[in-house]
Amino acid sequence: MSVATMALKNLSRQKRRSLLLGGAIAFGLLVITIVNGLSGSLITSLEANISNLIPGHVILRGAEKTSTGRVILTLKESEVFQTAVDKLRVPYSYVSKTTNVQSVALVSDFSTTYQSFSGVNLGQGTYLHDKLTIVEGSLDDFDAADNIVISEGVAKKLNVQIGDRISVQSETITGQQNVVDFVLRAIYKDPGVAASLAGAYAPLDRVNALRDMKPGEFTTFGIYLKDVATADQWGALLLKDLQDKGLPFFARGGLQETQKQYRDQTWTGVKYSLYTLNDILSFIKGIFQTLNLIAFLILLVLFVVIMVGITNTYRMVVYERTREIGTLRALGMQRPEVRNLFLYEAVFLGLGGIVVGFVAGVFVLVVVSWIDLSAWKDFNILLKDNHLQLQVNLGSFALNLIVIAGLTALAALFPARRAGKLTPAEALRTTN
Amino acid sequence: MSIVELKNAKKHYALGKTTVEAVKGVSFEIEQGDFISIAGPSGSGKSTILNLIGLIDTATNGDVLINGQNVATLKDREITLLRHETIGFIFQSFNLIPVLTTRENIEFPLLLGKNNKLTKERKEYVDFLIEEVGLADRIRNRPNELSGGQRQRVAIARALVTKPVIVLADEPTANLDSQTGDDILKLMKKINKDLKTTFIFSTHDAKIVELADHIIRLKDGLITENYRAVSKTLPGS
Numbered sequence: 001m002s003v004a005t006m007a008l009k010n011l012s013r014q015k016r017r018s019l020l021l022g023g024a025i026a027f028g029l030l031v032i033t034i035v036n037g038l039s040g041s042l043i044t045s046l047e048a049n050i051s052n053l054i055p056g057h058v059i060l061r062g063a064e065k066t067s068t069g070r071v072i073l074t075l076k077e078s079e080v081f082q083t084a085v086d087k088l089r090v091p092y093s094y095v096s097k098t099t100n101v102q103s104v105a106l107v108s109d110f111s112t113t114y115q116s117f118s119g120v121n122l123g124q125g126t127y128l129h130d131k132l133t134i135v136e137g138s139l140d141d142f143d144a145a146d147n148i149v150i151s152e153g154v155a156k157k158l159n160v161q162i163g164d165r166i167s168v169q170s171e172t173i174t175g176q177q178n179v180v181d182f183v184l185r186a187i188y189k190d191p192g193v194a195a196s197l198a199g200a201y202a203p204l205d206r207v208n209a210l211r212d213m214k215p216g217e218f219t220t221f222g223i224y225l226k227d228v229a230t231a232d233q234w235g236a237l238l239l240k241d242l243q244d245k246g247l248p249f250f251a252r253g254g255l256q257e258t259q260k261q262y263r264d265q266t267w268t269g270v271k272y273s274l275y276t277l278n279d280i281l282s283f284i285k286g287i288f289q290t291l292n293l294i295a296f297l298i299l300l301v302l303f304v305v306i307m308v309g310i311t312n313t314y315r316m317v318v319y320e321r322t323r324e325i326g327t328l329r330a331l332g333m334q335r336p337e338v339r340n341l342f343l344y345e346a347v348f349l350g351l352g353g354i355v356v357g358f359v360a361g362v363f364v365l366v367v368v369s370w371i372d373l374s375a376w377k378d379f380n381i382l383l384k385d386n387h388l389q390l391q392v393n394l395g396s397f398a399l400n401l402i403v404i405a406g407l408t409a410l411a412a413l414f415p416a417r418r419a420g421k422l423t424p425a426e427a428l429r430t431t432n
Numbered sequence: 433m434s435i436v437e438l439k440n441a442k443k444h445y446a447l448g449k450t451t452v453e454a455v456k457g458v459s460f461e462i463e464q465g466d467f468i469s470i471a472g473p474s475g476s477g478k479s480t481i482l483n484l485i486g487l488i489d490t491a492t493n494g495d496v497l498i499n500g501q502n503v504a505t506l507k508d509r510e511i512t513l514l515r516h517e518t519i520g521f522i523f524q525s526f527n528l529i530p531v532l533t534t535r536e537n538i539e540f541p542l543l544l545g546k547n548n549k550l551t552k553e554r555k556e557y558v559d560f561l562i563e564e565v566g567l568a569d570r571i572r573n574r575p576n577e578l579s580g581g582q583r584q585r586v587a588i589a590r591a592l593v594t595k596p597v598i599v600l601a602d603e604p605t606a607n608l609d610s611q612t613g614d615d616i617l618k619l620m621k622k623i624n625k626d627l628k629t630t631f632i633f634s635t636h637d638a639k640i641v642e643l644a645d646h647i648i649r650l651k652d653g654l655i656t657e658n659y660r661a662v663s664k665t666l667p668g669s
Contacts, residue, residue, distance in 0.1 A: 002543070006529075006531070006532075009531040009532070010531055012531065013530070013531055323525075323527065324527070324529065324530075326488075326527075327521075327523070327527040327529070328529075329488075329512065330486065330488055330515065330521050330527075331516070331521065331540065331541045331544060331590075332512055332513070332515060332516025332517075332541055332544040332545050332594075333512070333544050334509060334512050334544075335508065335509075335512075337544070423488075423489070424488040424489075425483050425488045425489035428483075428488065428523075428527075
């Protein structure tokens with residue numbers, strides 16, 4: 001029987017004490033597993049759902065500033081981008097060429113609302129055709145006519161049905177007011193809190209006509225990657241390659257940062273910007289990261305309390321077993337083995353608590369992922385098929401396992417060292 | 433050759449601001465195979481001398497030699513190793529490990545030290561000892577499921593499992609009823625004869641003193657008598 005086996009057996013001596021300490025550790029891990037799981041799930045769903053609403057995971061735009069200070073979105077070197085993508089062998093599933101207008105007026109017979117508007121290719125096999133969740137109407141032959149697709153929320157605001165006419169009013173690239181009529185062809189599932197990103201979509205050439213742009217022109221070159229997690233990596237590589245080719249770029253940042261640069265900077269010709277899905281989501285991700293950090297800090301405070309409990313408990317355990325320590329030493333156990341006996345015991349207690357807490361946390365997440373949250377409409381951007389996605393981060397579990405087992409051992413180190421330092425004579429003389 | 437030798441050994445304890453002289457300078461030798469009784473009233477220094485011989489405590493002054501080796505020169509690790517290889521312990525309160533079964537308690541010392549593999553030969557020796565102390569039907573029981581006599585038998589088997597040359601027994605019958613005490617003494621005397629193991633008792637039990645072939649009497653930390661005697665036998669031995 002090894003020291004470790006004996007430590008395991010010792011755990012069963014004071015079942016209630018072991019259960020309470022292990023339970024406290026398990027509770028801490030339960031909390032962190034649920035918080036990590038939920039925030040991870042929400043971020044993943046958010047990424048997946050938002051990437052369905054924006055023109056790509058890596059987005060390239062061009063902007064020209066006129067002498068009057070007006071910024072015209074334009075992309076004149078699109079073949080350079082495609083060449084760079086091919087040269088770097090970027091693993092993409094789809095490349096989109098879209099014309100984006102930040103705000104247009106959508107006018108129905110009953111109401112008016114302001115929305116972003118994109119000219120896209122929504123034909124069979126395109127990314128958005130596959131990803132947009134259509135709740136009414138259809139995208140079949142969408143590119144062939146003056147069709148428009150809007151979200152459930154916008155349809156409700158405008159009080160329109162499939163087949164109704166919607167007028168879109170916007171400025172042309174030269175600043176003239178223009179109006180084009182569209183027919184509502186399809187309504188897609190409302191993205192709730194991300195409604196500002198979920199604009200109206202129409203065939204590219206019709207939006208170009210509204211903007212007084214030539215057929216085939218576009219303002220945004222978007223790449224939908226096979227693995228969205230690699231967006232930043234490929235974005236950085238593309239940016240470097242294009243800068244090496246001499247193309248002028250704005251500093252990396254999200255949409256708002258780029259627009260601030262449009263306002264504040266003066267330049268001639270076309271200047272480009274590159275941003276990724278993560279740049280767009282950085283604010284929201286920051287919120288979740290803060291949430292995770294707060295959860296971790298709470299866990300840390302909890303574990304400081306638990307560590308004090310472990311230290312006190314093991315001081316008591318060493319006191320209670322002083323004679324036994326004397327016996328072990330008399331029988332030939334060396335000082336480090338006595339110390340390790342208590343350390344192993346504490347580590348096993350920690351590991352038991354961690355595993356139980358993790359399993360309980362995963363169980364809670366599984367149960368939560370079964371709940372139908374379709375009534376939670378405002379937040380369905382955070383859901384997948386009306387459910388929270390079950391997401392368990394094994395990496396973070398492994399980290400928690402190491403950190404908590406280490407902290408538990410650290411908490412027991414002081415009493416364990418004291419146990420190891422006891423001389424057999426003084427330990428055996430103890431009367432407790 | 434002496435297996436144990438104490439030369440003017442002294443042991444002083446600090447008790448608050450005063451110093452207690454538990455052993456005031458004793459000298460004696462013990463031969464291999466002795467069945468020796470260190471007798472005396474409470475506070476005479478019996479247990480302290482047993483602790484010095486058992487390498488559980490160190491002398492304040494003087495020398496303690498085990499197998500001719502002066503232990504004062506050894507480090508704690510070496511002392512622990514020497515203790516493990518040379519000495520077996522039988523305690524008054526048995527001192528069994530409560531979470532271990534009878535068999536595990538007996539095997540336990542074999543898993544310590546340099547040679548800590550439980551070989552077939554060692555397992556067979558454990559079986560032999562279990563038979564010898566009459567606990568073959570109690571090997572899976574934990575100490576709290578055994579009687580006092582059975583616990584002391586486990587302790588005897590545990591003390592012998594490493595085949596030590598010396599077994600120290602600190603008042604081994606003090607917590608046992610008379611009949612069980614006699615049985616235990618018979619068993620130890622038998623082992624002493626059969627295995628030539630040196631048994632050193634600390635006791636004020638007259639029966640043990642009568643059984644001993646070497647008697648050392650103490651009073652106030654000093655030897656008052658040290659003599660060899662013809663040991664009696666217990667009825668039924």
